[in-house]
Amino acid sequence: MQKKIFSLLIFLATLLTLLPCFAANEEKSFKTLNDFSGARFSTLNGTVADKLTQSVIPNSDNFVYYYTVADGIMALKSNKVDAFVLDDPICRLAAARNPEVMVFHEPVMPDQYGFAFPKGSPLRNKFNTVLRKFSEDGTLQNLRDIWLGADESKKVLLKQDWPGKNGTIRYYHDYLVEPIVYVGADGPLGLEIDLALRIAKELDMKIELTKCEFGGLIASLQSGKADVVSGSMSITEERKKSVDFADSHYKAALVLLVRNDSYVASNESFIDSVKASFEKTFIVENRWKLIVDGLLVTILISACAGIGGLFLGFLLCMLKREGSKPVRNFINTFIRLLKSTPIVVFLMIAYYIIFGSVNISALWVAILAFTINFGVYAAETYSTGLDTVDNGQREAALALGYTPKQTFWKVIFPQAARHFLPILKGDFIAMVKETSIVGYISVQDLTMVSDIIHSRTMEAFFPLLVTAMIYLIIANMLTTVLDIIEIKIDPKHGKRTVKGVKMQ
Numbered sequence: 001m002q003k004k005i006f007s008l009l010i011f012l013a014t015l016l017t018l019l020p021c022f023a024a025n026e027e028k029s030f031k032t033l034n035d036f037s038g039a040r041f042s043t044l045n046g047t048v049a050d051k052l053t054q055s056v057i058p059n060s061d062n063f064v065y066y067y068t069v070a071d072g073i074m075a076l077k078s079n080k081v082d083a084f085v086l087d088d089p090i091c092r093l094a095a096a097r098n099p100e101v102m103v104f105h106e107p108v109m110p111d112q113y114g115f116a117f118p119k120g121s122p123l124r125n126k127f128n129t130v131l132r133k134f135s136e137d138g139t140l141q142n143l144r145d146i147w148l149g150a151d152e153s154k155k156v157l158l159k160q161d162w163p164g165k166n167g168t169i170r171y172y173h174d175y176l177v178e179p180i181v182y183v184g185a186d187g188p189l190g191l192e193i194d195l196a197l198r199i200a201k202e203l204d205m206k207i208e209l210t211k212c213e214f215g216g217l218i219a220s221l222q223s224g225k226a227d228v229v230s231g232s233m234s235i236t237e238e239r240k241k242s243v244d245f246a247d248s249h250y251k252a253a254l255v256l257l258v259r260n261d262s263y264v265a266s267n268e269s270f271i272d273s274v275k276a277s278f279e280k281t282f283i284v285e286n287r288w289k290l291i292v293d294g295l296l297v298t299i300l301i302s303a304c305a306g307i308g309g310l311f312l313g314f315l316l317c318m319l320k321r322e323g324s325k326p327v328r329n330f331i332n333t334f335i336r337l338l339k340s341t342p343i344v345v346f347l348m349i350a351y352y353i354i355f356g357s358v359n360i361s362a363l364w365v366a367i368l369a370f371t372i373n374f375g376v377y378a379a380e381t382y383s384t385g386l387d388t389v390d391n392g393q394r395e396a397a398l399a400l401g402y403t404p405k406q407t408f409w410k411v412i413f414p415q416a417a418r419h420f421l422p423i424l425k426g427d428f429i430a431m432v433k434e435t436s437i438v439g440y441i442s443v444q445d446l447t448m449v450s451d452i453i454h455s456r457t458m459e460a461f462f463p464l465l466v467t468a469m470i471y472l473i474i475a476n477m478l479t480t481v482l483d484i485i486e487i488k489i490d491p492k493h494g495k496r497t498v499k500g501v502k503m504q
Helices: 002-022 049-054 069-077 088-097 123-137 139-147 191-202 214-222 270-322 325-340 343-354 362-387 391-399 404-441 446-457 461-489
Strands: 041-044 063-066 083-087 101-103 109-113 168-173 181-184 187-189 206-211 228-230 250-259
Touching: 041 049, 041 069, 049 063, 049 083, 049 250, 063 069, 069 083, 069 088, 069 101, 069 250, 069 446, 083 088, 088 101, 088 250, 123 139, 123 191, 139 191, 168 191, 168 214, 181 191, 181 446, 187 191, 187 206, 191 206, 191 228, 214 228, 214 343, 270 325, 270 362, 270 404, 270 446, 270 461, 325 362, 343 362, 343 404, 362 404, 391 404, 404 446, 404 461, 446 461
Parallel strands: 041 063, 041 083, 168 206, 168 228
Antiparallel strands: 083 250, 101 250, 109 250, 181 187
């Protein structure tokens, strides 16, 4: 007992010694851009804001990358970084919704956006012809006034009511950078999406809209999935080596979002803040519908991958145990390769490479990828369970006149199930939670919906908490169902009767 107390005291003393290392960095004063030398920066993943910043501000290589503007703002408000670097219209909208932050008075450098196309795409010249026309007749300026203005009633996309005799444009766009490209109550919105629709109308072409993480936009072009992409994409010389850009349709600036030193926190009570967060997350724009739709997608992927993975895993297990030597070697190599590959990497390989040139829904790619991944782990679990059954059980059953097939299903498999069912149950629950990465290939699941909502509300805590609670409920419900199935299958819990003997 004394040793335990002594060890605890040493641990507490060590923790107190290390606390200063975890303390928040001292607030710095920034008057000019040069004052940011050595500061901590953040930006969105996949942008070139870091390289552009480093070309202007000395010693500015300390960058952290986030997937949403809301995440970057949360890091800024919690003093994890000193400045969030992004385009002017996005930062100004964020500052308008978050009085705790403001746009630094001195811009980093001018910037311009453009639609990107595969190298040599003839669609680029067609876009440029329409863009020049829109610039001359005032359409471009009118769109900027609408989407960067305060009147939300005017922010409505053009409806596709034209014939589209000249084909279809596959347009991939980011969805988290309001007001340029984002998601509203009824689907995609934003300046670039509206502009793309109007260009398609001029060309008499239909346009197929697909949401995509910013980091996957250029990959979508290179894999042949998309004909054109956009998402506040800066036109840079480095990107021009990989894709072709249309003429710029928006000239802005790269700016710094910093903490507002003059901000005074409101006296709003905790209950009132929760009510406000609840309303913004669920009620405004009927966002609860987004959550329901995302939940249904998560359930669909999980159910299909779970059922398919169980059958695939059993097939792989049997081939591994009963197949010829070349087949066994192939199955072992396949399983080892899949188990060594992170599921997010395998998912993106499947979408952008294996099915890159195939016109298949991202949802089905996600289902297939998770089916294969779960099947690989299920195969190993089946094998482990079957190995626990003594070979004497098989020999005894055969001696009693059972066929090999009957021996497996009536003697070996039920005993093995007692060992592999608990493991399969845990693997399935883990797989359900892993489906949260399908947003990487533009599948709008529960987690992606959470990102969309907190990119609109600019608060990360409540939407993420709601998502975590939903996953918690799903996991517990599935655990209960699987426990019941396990009890039903486990022979220990079955009724034991002897045929031919009548119980009194």
